Amino acid sequence: MSSFTIERQTPTTSLSIAAVVLWVSFVSLGDCQTTPAPITPCSAHKNCDTCVPHAKCLWCFTTNNCTEYPVSWLLPPSSVCQLSQARWGVCWLNFEALIIALAVLGGTILLSIAVCCCCCCCKKRPSGPDRDEERFARKREEIKQRSEERKVERKARHDEIRRKYGLMVDSDHPYSKFENE
Known part of the structure; x- marks a missing residue:
């Protein structure tokens, strides 16, 4: 029969083990740094499908080229591309229709919020008879x-x-x- 001896760990040995684990984790984190992927310019994209997934790129069907979306303007100027020929985000929807759809969606949301607020205000009024009825x-x-x-x-x-x-x-x-x- 062989006997196993169980060593009793003291607080100092558990503390030293914790220090070693902490040191190893810091060292391993330092080695796992990733370098950012190089940013490709918009002009490098040759078709609409590869151009529009990038938020900073705009595809123009008139010139068949991918240009940088001028973020200083909300709408791209006509010197860059006409709105009906510009594509941003998806190739099947032109920029003009995208703007109209977003405006309608935003208006619908604002209108529904206004209706909800009015309904909430009307429900807060006392349900008893008002002054005219009295x-x-x-x-x-x-x-x-x-x-x-x-x-x-x-x-x-x-x-x-x-x-x-x-x-x-x-x-x-x-x-x-x-x-x-």
């Missing part, structure tokens, strides 16, 4: 009250006329009809 309800109540008052006055006048002509059965009245019992 005012109309008060007027309706006043009209109803005046109508009731007029009705009571009319009934009082009619009763007075009935009493005057003896049409009302009243035990106090001397000319009341005799009832058969």
Whole structure:
């Protein structure tokens, strides 16, 4: 039987192992540096498919060449290429249509944001009756009250006329009809 001895690690040995691992990782990171790929000029591209994937390049079908996209201007000047003949990003969509599509998309997004904001503002208004509804309800109540008052006055006048002509059965009245019992 062979016996294995297990060494007990002390904090200093674990610390030294950690230091060695850290040193190796720094050394290995220093050796893994990559050099950036050389940037090819736009004029080196000979067709639209190789030119337009680069964001700084613009393909012109009029001259069939790839030129640098003039980033100082949002739209390339007509001296570089006409908008209907310029391609940027994809070959199947001309620059003019791209601008129109982006403008429509941006307008749609802004309009939908405005509609959402209006809907949110309308929902925050109290759901109870507003001032106009309250005012109309008060007027309706006043009209109803005046109508009731007029009705009571009319009934009082009619009763007075009935009493005057003896049409009302009243035990106090001397000319009341005799009832058969």
